Amino acid sequence: MLDIKSIRDNPEIFDQGWGRRGLAPQTPAILELDGRRRACQTRLQELLARRNDASRQIGEAKRKGENADALMAEVATLKTEIPRLEEEERQSAAELDSLLAGLPNLPAADCPDGPDETANVEVRRWGTPPNFDFKPREHFEIGEALGMMDFAAAAKLSGARFVVLKGALARLERALGAFMLDLHTSEHGYREVSPPLLVRDEAMFGTGQLPKFAADFFRTTSEHSLIPTAEVPLTNLHLGDILDEDKLPLRYTALTPCFRSEAGAAGKDTRGMIRQHQFMKVEIVSLTTPETAEAELARLTGCAEEVLRRLGLAYRVVMLSTGDMGFSSRKTYDIEVWLPGQGQFREISSCSHFGDFQARRMKTRYRPAAGKETRFVHTLNGSGLAVGRTLIAVLENYQQVDGSVIVPEALRPYMGGLERIIAHG
């Protein structure tokens, strides 16, 4: 949610920013509604003031036993006008709110302009993709051959886009999650959280999933939503709060299942476990002051990259173009891991800086150490990392010609010392 006052002051900046995301100018409609709303409010308050004044005089007159009929008649005429103005004011306010709530954040100045992912800009690479003296297989071929990745069983239970992991692969998923959490909590200063997976609309609104993207996640009959990412509960931990500056930055991490309906993804990544309705993910979230947010994005992205470095997986970092960025984001770096089976880099993390866009929706403010005016915090988050896709990367990068998979050094303590995953006999 963007600030109506800023929009009033500098409409051209907003239209320009939205224009970079491919939107037509929005401010004429916004300013028109805003003007209408304020005009109604002004007129309404004039009438209310007059009514209150008259009512006071009526009370006084009655106490003195005087006649107040004229005043009462005047109030009666005001009462036909007031409800009409109230209704008009409420309606234009609601229209303005829903218009603003549906508009995306402005991209940062250094985001590359472009219509989609083809305009993303690679900013760095780490590691070298492994060489194979055989044709590397895709993760689902490896997993099924091991007898530990069962799409048929998942289809019976739940349908398409689900998977059953068994044996060492089930443990590998658990090991990856534990490894990532340990890294972020003990070395990167994030506080581990075990949050609810079902949240209210209020929380989904706060981080920007609602009102626009209701089709992307699942809803229960209890009017809860299943979280599409732990970003939702972690960021909304401070919904409505006013924090002291010395509490910032706040850094949280959580390992949770994530649920996505993948509406509109028909035909994309239908094989394997790249794109699922349910997957495990470690999320990292920071709440900061405006001054430190940009540095925090670099730090947070580095924390996510560190997971891949420890696992010895080659990756690159790309800065998303204005056409590929998420709704709430002002700037996003994607981390893409090398997948030998596919012969390409695939997204494994998305690290974003939201400015005060989410904080305005959540009403999360802080009180600066100097001065007492509250300010909105800045929020950031990133995957650190998507566990399912990391599992895919481990399988494809560490696969052996005999179909076995070497367990990366860093994960062995979490696998009971296991060095190699071999087929279930």
Place this chain on the structure above:
RNA sequence: GGAUGGGUGGCCGAGUGGUUUAAGGCACCGGUCUUGAAAACCGGCGUGGCGGCAACGUCACCGUGAGUUCGAAUCUCACCCCAUCCGCCA
């Protein structure tokens, strides 16, 4: 699912129809005093609209919405949320 209690400013908390411009306290900010600090005292201290260069003035806002009334934080109804107890349950 059933019952009861409750939602007032950053926090606590008073307030059951018109001297409430929302008491009082805490926290915070400025000042007086002090070698400095603390204490004490004085003042300030929410959000939004409108007018004004500004100081400031003014109006609205007591969970949300509707209603009663000349007038509602206060009365009525509906809804939302929180707490406690009972039932069920990992």
